[in-house]
Amino acid sequence: METEAEGNGFAIHPMDQFVVRPLFSDGPVHWYTVTNVTLWLALAVLCVAALMIFGTRRRALVPTRSQSVAELAYGMVRNMVEEVTGPEGVKYFPYVMTLFLFILFANLLGLIPASFTTTSHVAVTATLALLVFFSVTIIGFVRKGPGFLKMFWVEAAPLPVRPVLAVIELISYFVRPVSHSIRLAGNLMAGHAVIKVFAGFATMAVLSPVAIGAVTLIYGLETLVAVVQAYVFTILTCVYLRDAVADNHH
Amino acid sequence: MNELAMMGQYIGAGLAAIGCGAAGIGVGHIAGNFLSGALRNPSAAAGQMANLFVGIAFAEALGIFAFLIALLLMFAV
Numbered sequence: 001m002e003t004e005a006e007g008n009g010f011a012i013h014p015m016d017q018f019v020v021r022p023l024f025s026d027g028p029v030h031w032y033t034v035t036n037v038t039l040w041l042a043l044a045v046l047c048v049a050a051l052m053i054f055g056t057r058r059r060a061l062v063p064t065r066s067q068s069v070a071e072l073a074y075g076m077v078r079n080m081v082e083e084v085t086g087p088e089g090v091k092y093f094p095y096v097m098t099l100f101l102f103i104l105f106a107n108l109l110g111l112i113p114a115s116f117t118t119t120s121h122v123a124v125t126a127t128l129a130l131l132v133f134f135s136v137t138i139i140g141f142v143r144k145g146p147g148f149l150k151m152f153w154v155e156a157a158p159l160p161v162r163p164v165l166a167v168i169e170l171i172s173y174f175v176r177p178v179s180h181s182i183r184l185a186g187n188l189m190a191g192h193a194v195i196k197v198f199a200g201f202a203t204m205a206v207l208s209p210v211a212i213g214a215v216t217l218i219y220g221l222e223t224l225v226a227v228v229q230a231y232v233f234t235i236l237t238c239v240y241l242r243d244a245v246a247d248n249h250h
Numbered sequence: 251m252n253e254l255a256m257m258g259q260y261i262g263a264g265l266a267a268i269g270c271g272a273a274g275i276g277v278g279h280i281a282g283n284f285l286s287g288a289l290r291n292p293s294a295a296a297g298q299m300a301n302l303f304v305g306i307a308f309a310e311a312l313g314i315f316a317f318l319i320a321l322l323l324m325f326a327v
Contacts, residue, residue, distance in 0.1 A: 015325050084300055179311045186314030189321070232307040235300055 012203075014196040018120055018189065036116045037124070044106040044118065051101070073101060077234065084238035088245045095135070096241075099128065100234040107188060107226035111219070119229075120188040122181055129181035132237050140244030151243055180236055187229050191222040259323050266320035273313020280305045 023034045055070025063071060077100050081093045103119060110117025118124050140148040152169040154162060195218050202211035284302045288295035 015321075080300065179315075182318065183307060183311045183314055186318050187310070190314065190317050193321070228303070232303055235304055236307065239304060 012196055012200045014193040014200065017116070017192060017196060020121075037118055037121065040109055040116045040118045041106070041124070044102055044109055047105040047109065048098075048101045051105075073097075073104075080235060081238055084235060085242045086246050089238065089241050092139070092241055092245070096234055096237055099132070099237060100230055103128070103184070103233050104227065104230035107230055108223075110188065110192070111222060111226060117188050117192055120185055120192060122185045125181040125185040126177070128184075128233075129177040132180065132240060133177040136240045136244045139241070143244060148244065176240065180233070180240075184229050184233050187225055191218070191225050194218055195222065259327055263320040263323040266316050266323065269316020269319075270313045273310055273316065276309035276312070277306050280309055 020029055020035050020037055022029055023036060023039060027033070029035060051066065051070055051073075055066045058064060058067065060067065074097065077097045078090075078093060081089050081096050085092070106119045106124075107117070109115055110119065140151075144150075152166045152173070154165045154169065157165050195215055198211050198214040198218065201207045202215070204211075280302065284295075284298065284305075288298075
């Protein structure tokens with residue numbers, strides 16, 4: 001990476017911020033090594049726990065600030081699960097809520113300058129997406145038995161088209177975890193790389209006012225993206241859960 | 251030979267970036283149609299926000315895939 005950075009002429013290499021480094025040593029990274037990813041994942045978990053613990057400790061009738069934030073998040077995700085997945089899906093609301101808050105805080109912590117964006121790594125988001133994929137598949141088979149496979153047999157379509165549609169539906173079902181994870185990781189990585197590209201222009205005296213303005217604007221956009229992508233990941237989880245939970249009427 | 255391969259890499263990355271623009275067209279299409287529908291019937295708009303975001307997410311994902319290919323060509327190959 002170092003030699004490449006010199007070769008490309010970047011003052012700040014845009015991809016340098018995504019390098020996984022061990023926290024306490026310079027040795028190689030094993031699966032048990034404590035790295036910057038571990039640190040920021042743990043911080044995200046701590047933030048979620050702090051919000052929910054401090055938000056619900058008093059349970060006042062007139063909510064404090066932290067309580068109203070916690071209530072707002074709870075109500076939003078709860079409404080989303082009820083609307084998108086249906087009343088049957090409320091059983092899985094805790095899982096969806098956990099996903100939403102974890103991704104939201106991981107995204108927002110990544111916006112702190114010099115921090116590490118854990119959700120920009122496909123390894124992190126793929127774990128989350130595969131968990132969703134496997135839980136949806138298992139829940140579907142447990143609730144409906146072999147009837148879950150009817151999802152691939154589109155009864156609204158004319159009979160000769162159905163086998164073709166079944167193949168397409170099957171492929172799209174297995175592509176879900178890929179697009180689900182790469183959407184989140186790609187969005188975060190793209191935004192942070194663009195910020196660093198403009199930050200690199202700031203070293204050139206002529207361009208620096210433009211660069212600083214651009215970084216400020218994109219930072220605002222990235223804050224929006226961080227929230228929207230957490231929302232999108234959660235709502236897609238709800239959409240996928242609907243296949244496993246809802247009746248086959250639609 | 252090495253320089254030729256590098257040239258191909260950079261041209262390929264630039265070509266892949268076209269996909270990002272195409273995703274922009276898709277996202278704009280969805281948002282524009284949502285807005286025109288919402289202005290006709292504002293009372294129904296709030297209930298369709300979830301669909302709007304899902305549609306935008308699906309359209310944007312393909313742009314992100316194109317961007318990913320560009321990044322892979324630039325930094326990983």
